[in-house]
Amino acid sequence: MQLAVSAHLAFNIVLAVIFLPLIVPVTRLIARLTPDKSGPVAEGPRHLDEAALSDPPAALAAAARETLRVGDIVGSMLENTLNGLRRNDESLCQSVYALDDQVDRLENAIKLYLAQLDQSGLDGPTKQKFTATLDYAINLEHVGDIIERSLSRMAMKKIESNLRFSTEGSGEIEEMFLETIDNLQLAQGVFLSQDPTLARRLMESKLVIRGLERSSTRSHMSRLKDKHPDTLQTSALHLDLLRDLKRINAHLISVANPILEEAGLLRESRLRKEQAR
Numbered sequence: 001m002q003l004a005v006s007a008h009l010a011f012n013i014v015l016a017v018i019f020l021p022l023i024v025p026v027t028r029l030i031a032r033l034t035p036d037k038s039g040p041v042a043e044g045p046r047h048l049d050e051a052a053l054s055d056p057p058a059a060l061a062a063a064a065r066e067t068l069r070v071g072d073i074v075g076s077m078l079e080n081t082l083n084g085l086r087r088n089d090e091s092l093c094q095s096v097y098a099l100d101d102q103v104d105r106l107e108n109a110i111k112l113y114l115a116q117l118d119q120s121g122l123d124g125p126t127k128q129k130f131t132a133t134l135d136y137a138i139n140l141e142h143v144g145d146i147i148e149r150s151l152s153r154m155a156m157k158k159i160e161s162n163l164r165f166s167t168e169g170s171g172e173i174e175e176m177f178l179e180t181i182d183n184l185q186l187a188q189g190v191f192l193s194q195d196p197t198l199a200r201r202l203m204e205s206k207l208v209i210r211g212l213e214r215s216s217t218r219s220h221m222s223r224l225k226d227k228h229p230d231t232l233q234t235s236a237l238h239l240d241l242l243r244d245l246k247r248i249n250a251h252l253i254s255v256a257n258p259i260l261e262e263a264g265l266l267r268e269s270r271l272r273k274e275q276a277r
Contacts, residue, residue, distance in 0.1 A: 043102060044105065044106075044109065045066050045106060045109045045110075045113075046065075046066065046069065047062045047063075047065040047066040047069070048062055048063065048066055048109060048110070048113045049062050053113075053116050053117060056117055056118075056121070056122055056126055057126060057129075059113070059114075059117055060114075060117075060126065060129045060130060060133060062113075063110055063113055063114055063133050063137075064129075064133050064191070064192070066106060066109070066110055066113075067110055067133055067136055067137045067140070067191070068188055068191070068192060069106065070103055070106050070107060070110070070137060070140045070141070070144075071136075071140055071184065071187070071188045071191075072188075073099055073102055073103050073106075073144075074103060074140050074143050074144050074147070074184065075181065075184050075185070076099055077096045077099045077100065077103075077144060077147045077148070077152075078147060078177065078180060078181050078184065078248075079181065080092045080093070080095050080096055080099070080152075081093060081096055081147055081151050081152050081155055081177075082174065082177040082178075082181075084152070084155045084156075084159070085155045085158065085173070085174075085177075086174070088158075088159045089159075090156060090159055090160075093152045093153075093155045093156045093159070094152075094156070096147055096148050096151075096152040097148060097152070099144075099148075100144045100145065100147065100148035103140065103141055103144035104141060104144070107137050107138065107140065107141040107144075110133070110134075110137045111134065111137065111138075114130060114133065114134055117130065128258065128262070131258070132191065132194070132255070132258060135254070135255070135258075136187075136191050136255050139251040139252070139254055139255065140251075142251050143184075143248050143251050143252065146244050146247055146248055146251075147248070150240070150244045151241065151244055151245075154237050154240060154241060154244075157237065158234070158237055163230075163233050163234050163237065164230050164233070164234070165230060165234050165237075165238065166223060166228055166230040166231050166234075168219060168223065169216075169219075169220060169223070169230070169231060169234065169238050172212070172215075172216035172219065172220070172238075172242075173216070173238065173241055173242070175212060175216075176209070176212050176213070176216065176241070176242060176245045177245065179205070179208060179209060179212060179249075180209075180245050180248055180249055180252075182205075183202065183205050183209070183249055183252050183253070184252055186198065186201065186202045186205065187202060187252040187253070187255050187256075190202050190255050190256055190259065191255050194259055195259075196259055196260060196262075196263040196265060199255075199256035199259040199260050199263075199265075200256070200260060200265060202252075202253055202255070202256045203253060203256045203257075203260060205249070205253065206249065206250075206253050209245075209246055209249045210246070213242050213243075213245075213246050216238075216242055217239065217242065220235070220238055220239065
């Protein structure tokens with residue numbers, strides 16, 4: 001009896017010695033092959049009530065609510081990318097991919113929903129609301145694409161290549177990110193309220209963004225001239241991040257254009273003035 005117990009114990013010890021070193025790699029393999037159940041849940045539209053389509057103002061209100069939700073998701077994409085850069089966190093950068101898929105689904109659902117409205121019976125203000133909602137949803141989808149296809153992938157490249165921005169460069173990029181996140185929140189308020197004062201404030205932020213980009217580019221080139229090691233390694237990333245953040249702001253600020261034009265606050269360009277002479 002004692003011999004059988006000893007033999008069984010010895011057998012278990014041998015199995016442990018053989019298989020314990022394999023636990024970690026096998027676990028990693030299973031994790032890669034098994035879908036992550038705790039990841040973002042694919043959600044469809046929450047506010048696009050088909051029954052409201054017979055009442056255009058109610059349907060447009062529903063579409064506007066769904067569009068604001070898209071804006072909130074885009075905000076999460078920006079914040080995750082910024083935090084991924086700050087912390088060198090690949091999982092935060094990768095989370096952007098699923099969020100962008102959700103933005104694409106919702107933007108498409110909003111377009112299909114609005115397409116079901118009979119525009120021929122809409123009055124002037126309702127037509128303006130229709131156009132504003134469609135335009136803003138499309139612009140948010142474009143912003144999501146820039147974040148997913150460019151910003152997040154550049155952040156991943158920085159992490160995977162073990163690159164580091166200079167202290168000054170990192171601060172400049174973060175400032176541009178934070179200003180962009182603030183402008184998204186302002187754009188959400190402008191879209192919701194259609195308020196000319198807020199729209200003018202959003203339009204004026206264009207000058208702030210342009211100033212930040214120019215200032216950072218000049219400082220970056222100065223560091224490059226001095227052959228700062230971190231700057232030399234991250235030059236393309238730095239300038240591309242600035243460029244894409246500027247592009248994102250252009251999409252966000254466009255929500256102010258029709259409001260300011262309607263209020264007579266949008267100045268004509270020099271080109272249009274010269275053509276009018």
